[in-house]
Amino acid sequence: MNWTDALFDVIDMRSFSNLWYWIGIAVLWSSISHWVLGVPFDLIQRARKYGGEAEEDLIAIVRVNVNRLLGIARSAGPWVLMFVCFANSALLVLAFFYRIEFAQALLFIVFPLSIVGAVSLSSAQHIETNATDAQSLYKMLLRHRLWTQIIGMVSIFVTSMYGMYHNLTVPFW
Template sequence: MDWYRIVFETIDMRSFSNLWFWIALAVMWSSTSHWVLGVPFDMVVRARRTGTDGPAAADLEELVRINVTRILYIAEEAGLWIVAIGSAVLTGLAVLGWVYWIEFAQACFLLGFPMSMVGLLSVVTAARIRREGLGGPAMWRRLSMHRLGTQIIGMVSIVVTALWGMFMNMSVNVLGG
């Protein structure tokens, strides 16, 4: 058996017909909607259940404060570089994907672009939490709204990716590419 043939049969570079791509997409959006600003959402649910006086609420507030500080520090110190490099990478993937029709680049773009939107949403939410000094139920609502926004971006991303993936798989089969 040829080692390279086995590897490339297992890791098919035609991304949209590869089960691993769809598993990665599902895991990515599942974990992204669970971790809200770096905080597991079950902590928000637990804090709501026990109220503002419980230790769950204090733990949540401290973890949110730590992550908001971390996110805003990164945005202030390296935000311009992150935006510049991220834009260059996404532009390169878009050009490779839709000008040169490289399916792997299309798949990477369809994973990366929506995550850049979630990153932007995280910075905006973190800035709002700090600016308004949110805590308690107001912070819980803001985290829930952030999660809802993330889930909407995820649903749109999954639908667009699924439709494009079906189109690519059908066009490869019809055109014999």
């Protein structure tokens, strides 16, 4: 027995029937919902509740992350967009034209993350132009978190429905 056989015996490459895939999806969406534009949600709550130094920290961290995100978008935006579109298109073709299960599983992760990336960029632009005080910043960050959670819930629902369909229709060898 060589090492690749041992590896594939330990790690089941059938993605939708693999517990680790579902644990990974749960951890991924939990982490993305917790970090709102690079700011931990507990810092947003603490700044809203106590103000003062926590509010100043929040404003500083948001400013740094918004400037970083918009700087990347302004300098390499077309290249990043081109790569993301290529990756999503390649995964789409591999997943549904060639029926590769691993590509299907990756597509159900990467495509919603692309949407969250676009929402993050939109939120960063909105914060840069419209966040004049702390209350409007809180509102924008919470709205961004809500949209991220909605995208995550829809993604998990669609992934689980497709995963159940796939597990019921594709025979296990």
